[in-house]
Amino acid sequence: MKPKRALPENWAASFRTRFVERLEQVLVLIRAWTADSGDQQLEELHTAIHNLVGVAGALGYAEISDCARLVDVAINERGRPDPEQLDALARVMERERAR
Amino acid sequence: MDQRFPGAALVVDDHPLYCSALSSALTHLNPEARIDVASSAEEARLLLSRDTVYDLVMIDFMLPGSLGLSLLTDARAIQPNARIVVISGREEEGVVQSALRMGADGFIGKSLAMADVIDKVHAIATGRPDASVGPEPEQKTAKHSPLADLSPAQMRILVAMADGRLNKQIAFDLGLAEPTVKSHLSAIFRKLGVNNRTQAVLVAQSLLPAGPVATQPVEPPMRTARVR
Numbered sequence: 001m002k003p004k005r006a007l008p009e010n011w012a013a014s015f016r017t018r019f020v021e022r023l024e025q026v027l028v029l030i031r032a033w034t035a036d037s038g039d040q041q042l043e044e045l046h047t048a049i050h051n052l053v054g055v056a057g058a059l060g061y062a063e064i065s066d067c068a069r070l071v072d073v074a075i076n077e078r079g080r081p082d083p084e085q086l087d088a089l090a091r092v093m094e095r096e097r098a099r
Numbered sequence: 100m101d102q103r104f105p106g107a108a109l110v111v112d113d114h115p116l117y118c119s120a121l122s123s124a125l126t127h128l129n130p131e132a133r134i135d136v137a138s139s140a141e142e143a144r145l146l147l148s149r150d151t152v153y154d155l156v157m158i159d160f161m162l163p164g165s166l167g168l169s170l171l172t173d174a175r176a177i178q179p180n181a182r183i184v185v186i187s188g189r190e191e192e193g194v195v196q197s198a199l200r201m202g203a204d205g206f207i208g209k210s211l212a213m214a215d216v217i218d219k220v221h222a223i224a225t226g227r228p229d230a231s232v233g234p235e236p237e238q239k240t241a242k243h244s245p246l247a248d249l250s251p252a253q254m255r256i257l258v259a260m261a262d263g264r265l266n267k268q269i270a271f272d273l274g275l276a277e278p279t280v281k282s283h284l285s286a287i288f289r290k291l292g293v294n295n296r297t298q299a300v301l302v303a304q305s306l307l308p309a310g311p312v313a314t315q316p317v318e319p320p321m322r323t324a325r326v327r
Binding site for chain 2: 007008011012015018019022050051053054055056057058059060062065066069072
């Protein structure tokens with residue numbers, strides 16, 4: 001096993017604060033899509049969720065990243081999110097916000 | 100490779116938080132590094148054309164109004180000595196192979212923890228054997244993509260074509276004669292199983308997923324001198 005070029009323990013702290021604040025905005029998009037599944041909302045939701053895959057993973061929120069990836073793939077492949085996957089994503093995001 | 104890597108890096112990504120986090124993390128490789136950021140291909144081309152010599156350029160696969168792969172070709176031409184890494188939230192085999200065939204020195208999935216990203220950037224910089232940063236072995240069983248049959252030059256031409264460039268522009272940008280471009284186009288059509296330019300672009304767009312934001316290439320062509 002090669003040594004990792006570890007980042008300092010507190011490296012991600014400020015980014016995590018911004019990330020958790022951003023979660024609320026994505027949750028609003030998820031709720032809007034759930035209430036009215038329009039194309040306009042879908043594009044915005046897709047962009048937000050695609051970005052979430054990357055930034056959540058980068059900052060150590062692997063579960064959010066994994067759930068977001070499933071939704072992202074579903075939209076890419078089928079043109080719309082799977083409601084159950086979207087709900088699962090919303091739940092892990094809510095859980096993280098509540099911490 | 101110099102121990103103080105990167106000396107100067109350009110991060111091209113339209114997501115501000117990821118961009119900030121990556122830039123911050125890169126300074127842990129070299130606290131004195133100059134880190135520039137761009138949120139679009141157009142902005143990146145401006146920075147690449149200035150005096151700064153970058154030894155690392157990290158490009159998001161999907162940028163607003165453009166394929167990041169198109170920027171990759173230009174970055175390689177303008178800054179031939181830079182290590183160029185494609186980053187993407189899309190980590191399918193087709194995307195990874197497209198990036199590597201277009202001349203990227205490495206590919207890094209955006210879902211990687213930032214400590215791993217930095218580790219891989221260092222691996223790419225130092226040319227370690229583990230610098231092939233595509234998908235994990237279990238993911239390498241994806242079905243064969245027709246893009247895999249294209250040569251690197253043909254990949255560059257296909258991406259330029261998908262970006263809306265004409266033969267004359269492509270020839271100029273890639274330092275080729277126009278008949279050479281036409282010859283490559285014939286080969287591309289044959290390998291993709293299509294009859295014309297429109298069909299080839301449609302195939303390219305289906306195999307190089309544009310994702311949620313980079314759906315319509317709108318940028319003007321970039322004059323570049325040559326391609327490595």
